[in-house]
Amino acid sequence: MSSQEPDIDNSPPVDDSPQEKSIEKKNVLPTTVHAADDFEQKVVEKLGDIGNNTAPLNDIEYVMDKIGILSVEECKDIIRDLLKHHEYDYNFSDSQRKKLAALIEGPSDNQATEEWELELKTEAAINKFFSPYPEVRAITTPTDDVNIPYWSFTVRGQRVSLNPGPWTYKEQMLSTIIIDVGLTSAYCFWNIQTQTVYYKDKWLTPGYGILLLLSTQLMGLGFSGLLRRFVVYPVEAIWPNILPTVALNRALLVPEKTETIHGWRLSRYKFFFLFFGGMFIYFWLPDFIFPALSYFAWMTWIAPNNFNLNTITGSTNGLGFNPISTFDWNVLSAYSYPLAYPFFAFFQQFLGTLLAGLIIIALYYTNTNWSAYLPINSSGIFDNTGNSYNITRVISPDTGVLDESAYEQYSPAFYSAGNLVVYGAFFAFYPLTMVFIILDAWRPLLKAYKSMANAAISSTRKLLVGIKNTASSLARGDVRGAGRHLRSINDESSIYDGFDDPLTNLMRSYPEVPDWWFLIIALVAFIFAIIIVTHWPQLNTPVWTVFFVIGLNLVFLIPMSYLYSISGTTEGLNVVTELIIGYALPGHPEALMFVKAFGYNINGQADNYVSDQKMGFYAKVPPRAMYRGQVLSAIITAFVAYGVVQFADTQIPGICTPEQVSSFNCENGSQVYFSASVVWPDLSRY
Structure with a gap:
């Protein structure tokens, strides 16, 4: 078992040559003790400035050690390559880009040559041997200890591994990844609940529910393996939405030296518990004592009976146009993470929300599609009397197919103005996403496609040759030779091929997960x-x-996963699936729900799994350990979700109804699912 502290290994990577390193250092480092100390102090200060005081001191010292092996011309080449690679990178700040471009031109006015050279080498080293993103440098390390924690002994030629000692950062991250797979309910929970509560299907069996949950959960995991070349190993795929989780685990488990930053001397560990205690005390106020602070619709208090004021500014049934809308972080971050998303992504979302609100107002007050007779911003679906749509009146109970005559006698389905805009935005999102990817982000994706194509060609060629040689050996009666040819079929290409950044190179120390494991x-x-x-x-x-x-x-x-990896936000394929199946299978609402589950969940679960793989990548968790954990968690989640949905649907009286005494409603789950299942199979009527 290693005696080193977790992730504080400052030794150089294995491909460095110590002898060459020491020779090069002699040519660039100060020769006197006093000069060396002064040089070291300046480098530490400069690295602190570049890292925005976010990288731990141990990591800064590691990069400082690398400065000595770089010449001025090498540094210029590194920065030129960096600027070219990140030319279209939204997360690479424009100010940093301009600063580096000016730096390679030479010393600025009134800047000493020694100071310029130090800054040039420092910038080159931190980008070459660590990461060009300060937010990434804040949550990971440029080094790795492959022995955290590992202790084993041999019994009759077999290695028996034990994990004694304290709980480590990598174990914590692996546990986080396993839990995160099942953190949110399985998407097909809503399928089963909709069929039980709204459609009142009597044919549902445990076999159906469990197979449906397993199929949708595991198919997303299988597809996630194909995404690794596109959104895990590329440097620009930083996944901003996972950075807080990695930072939290690192603060709790990784020892760090106490530093003084901007006059504050506080470790991340103490910082977390200080604010955790404050949040625990505060959230009793909006969540229990004074819930109005969560939906702080203070303007409606001025004139409680003013219909228009409540429609525009109300938080529950209105649009929520309110400059001070909540004092509850859970509400504020329900659909976005303002502190985690890149500014360009969050600002665009804000503008989109504002524009959508104005369009909703226009639709509502012009009574478009009779929306003025309904709540302005509801996810529900209504009949021609303004009541919730009763689907059991228009479908056959045995087949789930639309009954045309019953439909004519009852009512078409109506959406609120808010829902009309939501679906309109979806129709804009899909083509715009593809246009953005084609015009702006094709370069890294093309590189990944080439890598995947080369791997597929290599694997196929090796497979065909191996099969041919095996058959020839068997035809000659050479069983031993046939076995040898079968073993040679194993492809020697690597998922890491084509990636040469410091973090990916660290992961090469661990056995990778072959593509075919995910394909299975x-x-x-x-x-x-x-x-x-x-x-x-x-x-x-x-x-x-x-x-x-x-x-x-x-x-x-x-394309959508790549967008997610650089911006922290994306949308599912549920709406485009509903649109196509609505036209292809009109009058088949339950068929639409089944296809929609896969349409959304393959994408949604793949993004979930692959973002967890990126968390493991930042923490240097062995890939095969992550694979085992994710598969196990996906299976357990499916069974747990089935048990929970059965309990909720059969043991909670009035579930999914406005009259439910404990307010167990389904507004953001099966109610939306149900609404879509009614409207989209009826597209041919509009």
């Missing part, structure tokens, strides 16, 4: 999906829909 998971999930549509004909879902939804994800998955 996807294949199993695919088989489960085929079993569902063939064994339960009540769904009225043709087999071709499974192939369709997989093809749809192959088109959109990579």
